[in-house]
Amino acid sequence: MKTNNLWDKGQSKNKDSEIFNNFTTGSDFQLDLLYFLKYDIKATRVYAGALTDCKIFNEEEYEYVEKALDDIEKFRAEGAIDMNSPYEDCHSMLEYQLVLRVGSIGKKIHTGRSRNDQSLTMIRMYLKDSGLDLNFKLNELASEFREFSHRNKEQMFIGYTHTQQAMLTTLGHYYNSFEEQVYDDAYFLNNIITRINQCPLGTGAGYGSTLDLDRQSISDELGFAKVQRNSMYCQNSRGKFELMYLNACSQIMLTLQRFASDMILYTSREFSFFDVDHNLTQGSSMMPQKKNLDVFETIRAKSAEVMSYENRVQLILKGLPSGYNRDLQQIKEVIVNATNIVNECIEVTKLSLQYLIPNNENILAAIKPDIYSADIISARCETMPSETFRDLYKSIDINNIADHKPEDIIKIRKSLGSPGNY
């Protein structure tokens, strides 16, 4: 059995060894290729510069290496790398391809570094980029909610607590609540990106090296906000930083699944608060009348998937001693899956809004005067300070609430952030 494993010294290995190797490697290389290699190339380029400062490469060698890395990046971007190559991971592939291009010089690239800090670095670059991207998409989604909020400022709607009618509201107010929620999800994500914006490159396997690398320059060139200093801490932060990123993903998914849950409820025949455009619905193989909101059910299920990823990372981290452990390798897949799901769910939610057409008639028909009780009591408290809220609450006959025009009730709902003043 022949491998391209970086650590392989040519010792003969048997068939079982191949099984063990495949088991630990899994689909790591494919994952790296699709999501991480570009960052590894970029970080390697910067690292080569730092090695040059340390006199490991001379200027000429550095130029060769730089060009070769550009070439490998081109090769990668064109999809010219075989997904089934016998590489353990992209780090092995990168050194192999470098040596192929620049010969023996390439064998210097790993001086003072380890796959441990390489992985850390490229994962962090991925998280930063993905985080920025998600942030952009969240802002788009919030804008869409804002747009729908403005458009439906006058559209009556019903506010619920305990899945029971609570107080009148407007659809504009409802959409606005998601606008604010999505912005907060974006702020939280940003906070987390700020936390993980630390450069670990140059810390080797967790214990540094003899090279006096200019880690500040490396960090700056890679666009990190700061150097993550203690080399052991760099390793021990692996998994923990990914978990924070997943925390943000879960917050987003909690928002999206809330909206999805609402819509499944509000579009049931019994509610019928929205007419659903047929482009958004799916049918049944047996019941021809069915128009189902599979899209929102899938979002609900996908929120479960993302949240379970936090659980997985916690289970992976639990009980590990300090220093790199191979267990951590399994987290790469998790962050990629979470990122892809969150992206897709944001996109699908944004698209779905226009296919949900409020049915004003049905909404108005569902409003019964007792929903005005709290407003009536409160308004009376304002005009008649001699009466008290609790007495009015206890004495009001909820079966004989006078009817009102809904818009009149909204108008007097003056408190900041309420349907009449948001």
Added chain:
Amino acid sequence: MKTNNLWDKGQSKNKDSEIFNNFTTGSDFQLDLLYFLKYDIKATRVYAGALTDCKIFNEEEYEYVEKALDDIEKFRAEGAIDMNSPYEDCHSMLEYQLVLRVGSIGKKIHTGRSRNDQSLTMIRMYLKDSGLDLNFKLNELASEFREFSHRNKEQMFIGYTHTQQAMLTTLGHYYNSFEEQVYDDAYFLNNIITRINQCPLGTGAGYGSTLDLDRQSISDELGFAKVQRNSMYCQNSRGKFELMYLNACSQIMLTLQRFASDMILYTSREFSFFDVDHNLTQGSSMMPQKKNLDVFETIRAKSAEVMSYENRVQLILKGLPSGYNRDLQQIKEVIVNATNIVNECIEVTKLSLQYLIPNNENILAAIKPDIYSADIISARCETMPSETFRDLYKSIDINNIADHKPEDIIKIRKSLGSPGNY
């Protein structure tokens, strides 16, 4: 946009609809093709027979359908179905291919059934088969542990509590503990297969149909132990049955990760209780002396993955109202992944045993006489009934325990299930 969705009545749909459709469908068809279609074909064959009893098909039609299904199965088994076909799921594909072969007759196949009971049925068949297969593999693994237990009956070993030396034991006793544990894991799995061995076919979308299908015969022909009666319960058991299966998977993984955790500890240089054959180890890209047990670290991480699947299913199920909901579709992937992981981890654990060679010298060197304290006290209690355990416990000078031959201690450890009598 053109789909082969069973429920499609040809209404024109736009680009976004395609996005929604792709989002809900995901990789369902590929998953079905690889893991479930064969069961769907088999169940469809039996269902066609039941429809014939109900006079939906006449005998001649039935024969055509039967032959066509055989042909589709051949086609499937040969891998002749394109993974990228535009089918929503294997159910759509099956009806489509049937109609292709037998024409209009094929359009009768869905009478009285729904994709809901089809999916339920094929998933259950998959779980039953996978469960039996896992059970077989668990028995093999237990046998392997038994074999190693016999082989190491005399090999001294150290028993720990709190990661501290507790009492002397033998490696045979240690391996035997895993033999028993694996057998219990297999029994638990069997119990669960017994629980889920219920046939839901013939319950339609959850509310039955007008057809007086002979559900008992359907169940018998498909090899189920009993009919799952109430049609709504059939649907409401979806997810719950898969969760039970995952419960069994987690029990197995907890056993395997325990063994893995032990081995990572026992093969550390400080313990050195086993010499590890180089075929089982992986190296470092930076530190040439490293020989790591990546295999066991990966098992540890994979146990986290399997356990997180239970969490995912719970999160999916939480809050769903009665009746089929599309959310449940996302569980298929989970059980397939869990099955594959558990299979692989059992296999790899079994293979690994022979590459872990007990280092008798190191083990003996690690034994200090204070490890005999409990045995010495206990033996004295037996011979001198006038003395009490607690007084001896308090008065024994643990820094001056007389040395013993380890085998003599094991010999007197008489209680059933202990190293001297297991």
Added chain:
Amino acid sequence: MKTNNLWDKGQSKNKDSEIFNNFTTGSDFQLDLLYFLKYDIKATRVYAGALTDCKIFNEEEYEYVEKALDDIEKFRAEGAIDMNSPYEDCHSMLEYQLVLRVGSIGKKIHTGRSRNDQSLTMIRMYLKDSGLDLNFKLNELASEFREFSHRNKEQMFIGYTHTQQAMLTTLGHYYNSFEEQVYDDAYFLNNIITRINQCPLGTGAGYGSTLDLDRQSISDELGFAKVQRNSMYCQNSRGKFELMYLNACSQIMLTLQRFASDMILYTSREFSFFDVDHNLTQGSSMMPQKKNLDVFETIRAKSAEVMSYENRVQLILKGLPSGYNRDLQQIKEVIVNATNIVNECIEVTKLSLQYLIPNNENILAAIKPDIYSADIISARCETMPSETFRDLYKSIDINNIADHKPEDIIKIRKSLGSPGNY
């Protein structure tokens, strides 16, 4: 600082030691007192008999011990033990109280045993008893569902998929689906009790002892189905057995929260399928018209608590090496909480049924003829074998379905397990 810790040899300890001791001990003693001590006393009585067979106690001593244990049990049952006693756990308390009563003889009771196998034994006895009790309660709940199923056999109801009206059903059929589900939950629980019905007593700290205890008799006398043989496996099964028990608890809670979710939906004003008796509802402090189903919302939340306990146990077990580890102590609280919650939720669900009064008028008003589509097609397939299901499905005009008497539709729903034949 003075402790009654069994292992204390009187070495002086400082203030911090007390903090550490309190931290590890937590509320263990209180928990033991309330839930486990009675089992520990019972097991100790049997163990004393086994020690007598081993000549540790003579007959006279045994009688003293037996009487003292009876006395301690009386003392316990009368609640005469101070919850704030300075005992680390009930095992320490038991030995202490025994010595108090029989003097030095009592100091023999721990010969050949460890708190490790004591804890294991008493926890298992607790799980067995609690499991039997839960099983009884589940049968009562199933009977109640059966009763309501019979009573509502003719009461029309609507069957949903995707939270959308799917097909007509009856309320009897709906309740029956929960009857079957609860029975299956009970069977699963029974399977698990069967799995954990193994006696670990006599295995000491996990490595046995020099005593040739008659473990089969111990097991028989304590009412266990079998001896759990390998002493290390006994320890390694800790947590895993509790997890199985929690698996059963989660299955139950998934059923209860499903019913709760349905009821919250069906009692919303928009559905109004049930009138809710005011005894079952809670109000709002602000909105006088509110009648909320807080009970079912709490059940939903409690299901989350129980499921999270599985997660906690998995996280606790993850990464632990073989042999007892103190981490396991934290699982006792979890099984007690889960048991209490499940008990209470079963009770509350059973009680709630009579306060949910089906509103026939509203249910009938919600039925629109298109809900009969699948029945109409299916019935036509039966009478006109020349027509095919799929063609009828595609051609039926769902906006012009002829109206039917609901009971006529139920009558033709003949398939076993459907509303017309369950």
Added chain:
Amino acid sequence: MKTNNLWDKGQSKNKDSEIFNNFTTGSDFQLDLLYFLKYDIKATRVYAGALTDCKIFNEEEYEYVEKALDDIEKFRAEGAIDMNSPYEDCHSMLEYQLVLRVGSIGKKIHTGRSRNDQSLTMIRMYLKDSGLDLNFKLNELASEFREFSHRNKEQMFIGYTHTQQAMLTTLGHYYNSFEEQVYDDAYFLNNIITRINQCPLGTGAGYGSTLDLDRQSISDELGFAKVQRNSMYCQNSRGKFELMYLNACSQIMLTLQRFASDMILYTSREFSFFDVDHNLTQGSSMMPQKKNLDVFETIRAKSAEVMSYENRVQLILKGLPSGYNRDLQQIKEVIVNATNIVNECIEVTKLSLQYLIPNNENILAAIKPDIYSADIISARCETMPSETFRDLYKSIDINNIADHKPEDIIKIRKSLGSPGNY
């Protein structure tokens, strides 16, 4: 049955109603009393001021209310409130006690507010205070690690990857890695406190009220950073904000359990890198020689508890529709438990450091020259640029590495953040 429920209008209720009431209420009142009432009083005082601005109270009434609230707070602080009072929650108790003191005036206090925004507000105040307190404790812990880091700058230690010796390090470097980690945990916590520092008071049941409350002033007076505007979003953020707080708690516990896991390993007899003072250890009831690190095992288990709380909150939130749902009430207990655990674990960890005495002799004895391989290669790469890392890696004879003084190796480990330069 008589209750003090705010919403009770005196309708007669039966025995079951009491059971339902107790079930939903649980230990809410006790929890409120111990942890939340003081915030509710404070917020009520500010709210009374806002009501005065709205002319609900006149100045005189306001003064009465203010004094009464001060009195209630005194009453609370003195522990004069019976834990077993028949109040549903502290909100009911507060209004009741207020009316008791100021009569009918007190019945105005609930004008325009709901228990929903009261709970939200007091929980957030609790989270903010607890967060600040945890932050302070984290800084103390980091300082303690820093102190131990300085003290052990020259103390040799071994760095691990894969639980295998990787490279030489110092104990100072090890402690420093935790110092940095704890600081980062504190920063993350701070970020989260910043996120949740939003005032929801004045949003009623989620839909505002007719009162034009000066929410900015309310927010300022309560010390919040900003008003949380949209009233529905306020309600929909419940649970999500608590989850963020738990995210920070988990990060802290992951750090503490990592240190705990290390110490359990490093203090095993086979490692023996630390001598453990007997004040920190616990014994065995059976094996007199045992000295166990139960403290760290308990921390490990407690980390599982805290992480499972995130899981619980996610499960609670999953599937809930918009608006307040009673399920959310169950989250209060979770954040209190998590806070208490994290506090205690930080404290215990900090205390434990001084009881772990590095055993220099054992550490040095465990160092074998092959641990210097990476340093030797790297140093050679620096001095002989003609040689390449990978060739040296492949050719070095790891069984014949020249011995070095450990301090010489540390000296050349120059990279920033490494043991020689951190």
